[in-house]
Amino acid sequence: MPQSKQTPIEKHQPGRRGPRLPMPLRLERLSDRTGACWLWLGQKTSDGYGMMTVDRKPVVAHRVSYKTHVGPIPAGMQIDHLCRVPSCINPAHLEVVTPAENVARARPYRADGGLPKPECVAGHPFTEENTTWYQGWRYCKACQRRRRRISREKARAAQPLRRAYTDHADVSAVLKATPNEWGFVSAPKSAHTARQTARYIRTGDRLTAYRPAGSFEAELRQVEGQLHVFARFVGEVEL
Missing domain, CATH: 3.90.75 (Homing Intron 3 (I-Ppo) Encoded Endonuclease; Chain A)
Structure with missing residues (x-):
């Protein structure tokens, strides 16, 4: 074709x-x-x-x-x-x-x-x-509130745990009430901070609750892979 x-x-x-x-x-x-x-x-x-x-x-x-x-x-x-x-x-x-x-x-x-x-x-x-x-x-308001609450709980769970604040005035008062007995002070987030805290307890430097210098002894202990600070009162008991 x-x-x-x-x-x-x-x-x-x-x-x-x-x-x-x-x-x-x-x-x-x-x-x-x-x-x-x-x-x-x-x-x-x-x-x-x-x-x-x-x-x-x-x-x-x-x-x-x-x-x-x-x-x-x-x-x-x-x-x-x-x-x-x-x-x-x-x-x-x-x-x-x-x-x-x-x-x-x-x-x-x-x-x-x-x-x-x-x-x-x-x-x-x-x-x-x-x-x-x-x-x-x-939309149901009750369901919306429930979804927001669950969302907040998930957000909090995803955040790293905050370390508790250490009230050294209270700790020193407890240690003075039980002389020569070791007591827990804190669990710092790093070994450097743990060593500094122990030194401040011994010298009273920066942590005035442990003055006068030499009134407290401090040592570091390994607890579950983390350094904890312990101290005891060895000074004169005030009457």
């Missing part, structure tokens, strides 16, 4: 499997129209709204359906499902509304179009005091 009479072949375009179907046909093939609602059969969000790709960008299917069958959507406006079925793309069930109106309409309904449940999944009642709203969705 001569080359001039052959059917022209489209040039291959990278990233495309072939010419796209007209949008009305794409919407029809990806929806179930056996009922009043045109239920989306393709990919959906976690909230049940249909998703599709247009010009290599993910878009919401019901907005595409409205633009295809009705017309453009004004900037800043949203599409409300009059049927309360998120996966429906029937343009007769879609209406352009403001974001505030869309939120106000969504409050009395569940995602499946039924009446709202009286309790959250944890069994807390959705009373006025225990309910908060955000972007058209209601």
Whole structure:
């Protein structure tokens, strides 16, 4: 067959499997129209709204359906499902509304179009005091407080343990009450600090609770792999 009479072949375009179907046909093939609602059969969000790709960008299917069958959507406006079925793309069930109106309409309904449940999944009642709203969705305040508490507890558990503060005035008073008996003073975080603490106890330097110098003896002991400071009172007991 001569080359001039052959059917022209489209040039291959990278990233495309072939010419796209007209949008009305794409919407029809990806929806179930056996009922009043045109239920989306393709990919959906976690909230049940249909998703599709247009010009290599993910878009919401019901907005595409409205633009295809009705017309453009004004900037800043949203599409409300009059049927309360998120996966429906029937343009007769879609209406352009403001974001505030869309939120106000969504409050009395569940995602499946039924009446709202009286309790959250944890069994807390959705009373006025225990309910908060955000972007058209209601949330249980009790569950939110519980999640925040768990988050704080996890954050505290991840933090390194803080070492207890040593009140040397109290320690010296206890040691004076039991002369010549060794008593625990502190568990410094480093060997250098442990040696310094023992020296300050012996000399009274910086740690005035152990003055006059020589009133206390101090030594280091290895306890479970860590140096602990112990001391005892050897001075004159005040009467």
